[in-house]
Amino acid sequence: MKRREFSTIAFLSFLTSLVTPRLKVNSQPASQTWRQYNSWKSDNIFLKGINAPVFYETDLNNLKVTGAIPSDLEGIYIRNGPNQLFKPVSYNYPLEGDGMLHAFYFEDSKVRYRNRWIWTRGLKYELHEGKVLPEFKFRNYANTNIFAHAGVILALYEAGLPYQITPKLETVGTWNFQGDIEQSMAAHPKLDPQTGELHFFRYSLINPPYLTYYVANRQGKIIRTMSIDLPQSALLHDMAITKNYVIFFHCPLVFEMSKAMKCNSPFVWKPEMGTKIILIHRHDLTRKPVRLDTDAFWLWHFMNAHEDNEQIVIDFVYYPQIKLESTLEAILATKAHLHRFTVNPDAKTIKSQPLDDRFVDLPTIDRRQTGRSYQFGYAPYIDLKLTAEKKIPNYYPEIIQYNVREQTSKVHRFKPGCYGGEAIFVPKKNGVSELDGYVMTLVFDENKQKSDLVILDPANFEDEPIARIHLPVRVPSGFHGNWIAKDALNFNGV
Numbered sequence: 292m293k294r295r296e297f298s299t300i301a302f303l304s305f306l307t308s309l310v311t312p313r314l315k316v317n318s319q320p321a322s323q324t325w326r327q328y329n330s331w332k333s334d335n336i337f338l339k340g341i342n343a344p345v346f347y348e349t350d351l352n353n354l355k356v357t358g359a360i361p362s363d364l365e366g367i368y369i370r371n372g373p374n375q376l377f378k379p380v381s382y383n384y385p386l387e388g389d390g391m392l393h394a395f396y397f398e399d400s401k402v403r404y405r406n407r408w409i410w411t412r413g414l415k416y417e418l419h420e421g422k423v424l425p426e427f428k429f430r431n432y433a434n435t436n437i438f439a440h441a442g443v444i445l446a447l448y449e450a451g452l453p454y455q456i457t458p459k460l461e462t463v464g465t466w467n468f469q470g471d472i473e474q475s476m477a478a479h480p481k482l483d484p485q486t487g488e489l490h491f492f493r494y495s496l497i498n499p500p501y502l503t504y505y506v507a508n509r510q511g512k513i514i515r516t517m518s519i520d521l522p523q524s525a526l527l528h529d530m531a532i533t534k535n536y537v538i539f540f541h542c543p544l545v546f547e548m549s550k551a552m553k554c555n556s557p558f559v560w561k562p563e564m565g566t567k568i569i570l571i572h573r574h575d576l577t578r579k580p581v582r583l584d585t586d587a588f589w590l591w592h593f594m595n596a597h598e599d600n601e602q603i604v605i606d607f608v609y610y611p612q613i614k615l616e617s618t619l620e621a622i623l624a625t626k627a628h629l630h631r632f633t634v635n636p637d638a639k640t641i642k643s644q645p646l647d648d649r650f651v652d653l654p655t656i657d658r659r660q661t662g663r664s665y666q667f668g669y670a671p672y673i674d675l676k677l678t679a680e681k682k683i684p685n686y687y688p689e690i691i692q693y694n695v696r697e698q699t700s701k702v703h704r705f706k707p708g709c710y711g712g713e714a715i716f717v718p719k720k721n722g723v724s725e726l727d728g729y730v731m732t733l734v735f736d737e738n739k740q741k742s743d744l745v746i747l748d749p750a751n752f753e754d755e756p757i758a759r760i761h762l763p764v765r766v767p768s769g770f771h772g773n774w775i776a777k778d779a780l781n782f783n784g785v
C-alpha cells in the first residue's frame with residue numbers, strides 16, 4: 292500500500308473511531324446487555340441457515356447449565372468465524388466475512404458469554420459509510436482463528452497482520468511482533484509445548500519470496516526467519532512441526548489476479564503442478580530444505596506430525612482436489628478424509644495411507660502433544676447427504692474421536708436437529724494423559740434456533756455430555772477456537 296493511501300485510510304479509520312455509530316442500544320436486565328445492528332437476509336448458502344450472521348453484540352451472565360461445570364475449568368473459550376455485518380453484493384466463502392468472536396468465561400463453576408465483532412480497519416470504514424464497500428472486498432477480515440501467545444491474544448486471518456484482542460474482546464489494533472513482521476501472518480501458528488516457541492508463516496501472492504517462515508520465542512520476540520523458494524505463489528493455510536522439522540505442503544491452488552479484479556474467488560486449482568512437500572530443518576535454517584514431489588492434492592489442515600525413528604509421520608485431512616467456489620455443486624463434489632504420510636527425508640520416500648474414509652475437517656488434538664507422538668484427535672463429520680438435503684453446508688451431526696495409534700474411532704452423535712463444529716481439547720489442571728481433560732464444541736439446535744456449548748468427556752466420548760451450557764441465542768457456524776487458561780491471562784473483572 293502506498294504511503295498516501297495508507298495515510299488516507301488510517302485517517303479515515305481514526306475518524307470512524309470517533310464517530311458514534313447509528314446503533315440502537317437496548318438496556319436489558321442487569322445480567323444482559325445488547326447492542327443491536329440492522330439485520331438482513333441472503334439466499335447465499337453461506338449466509339443462511341446455520342451460516343446466517345447475527346446482528347448484535349451481547350453480554351450474558353449466569354448461563355443456564357445442564358449437568359455441572361467442572362470446578363477446574365477456569366479460563367476462556369473463544370471461537371472465531373465470519374459474521375458479515377453489511378449485506379455483501381457477492382460473497383466468497385471462506386475468504387470473506389467480518390470476524391466475530393464468541394467467548395465463554397469459566398470462573399467458579401459459572402459461565403458468562405460475550406460476542407464481539409473484530410473491529411478491523413475495513414469494518415470500521417464500512418460502519419462509518421453504513422454499507423459494504425466493494426473496493427474493500429479482499430481485505431483482512433481477521434475471521435479465521437484466535438490464539439494466545441506471550442500474553443497477547445491474536446485474531447488471525449489468511450493474509451494480513453493479526454489483530455490484537457483483549458480478554459474483554461476489545462479490538463486493540465494490528466500486531467506486528469514489535470515491528471518484526473511487516474505484511475502478514477497466516478492463521479495457523481504452531482506452539483511448541485516443549486520450547487514455548489511459536490512457529491508461523493506468511494505467504495505472498497504477488498512477489499517472491501512466496502513463503503516466509505518465522506519463529507517467535509516464549510516472550511513473543513521474533514528469533515528466526517527464513518524465506519523459502521517456491522516456483523509459484525499459492526494458498527497455504529496450515530503448517531506442522533515435529534522435534535526437528537517444520538512441514539509445509541505447497542498445493543496447486545494458485546492465485547490469479549484477473550479473477551480477483553472481477554471480484555471472483557482469486558484461486559484456481561492446477562493439478563498439473565502437483566503438490567510439493569517441504570521439510571525445513573528447524574534447528575539449522577542454513578540447511579537446504581528437503582523437497583518431495585507428489586501428485587496433486589489439497590489440505591486445509593494438519594492434525595499433527597511427529598518423528599518415529601528416521602521417519603516423519605504426518606496426519607492431515609486429504610482432499611483429492613479443491614474448487615474454491617461458494618456453490619452447493621462445488622461443495623457436494625468435494626470429499627476429504629483423515630490421511631497419513633510417513634516420510635523418510637533421507638531416502639525421500641513417502642508412504643501414503645488413508646486413516647479413515649469419512650469426510651471430516653477442522654481436526655484438533657490435545658495441543659500439549661503438538662509435534663510429538665500422540666494418540667487422540669477430533670474432527671467433525673461432514674455429512675454430504677445432509678448438505679444435499681438442506682442445500683446449506685456446515686451442518687455437522689457428529690464429532691469423531693480418532694485413536695490414531697490403534698486406528699480406531701468413537702463417535703459422539705448429537706440429538707436430531709443439533710449440529711456441532713470444531714471440537715477443542717482442554718486439559719485438566721493437573722491432568723497428564725490425553726483423556727484427562729474436556730472436549731468442547733458449540734452445538735446449534737435448529738429446532739430451538741439456539742446454541743449450547745457442550746462439554747464432552749474424552750474418556751467416555753460416546754456418553755451424554757458432562758455439561759451443556761445453554762445460550763438464549765444462536766452462534767453461527769464458524770472456524771477455529773481455542774482455550775485460554777486463566778493462569779495464562781488475567782481476566783479478572785472482565
Ligand SMILES: [Fe+2]
Binds near residue numbers: 478528770771
Ligand atoms: Fe483453518
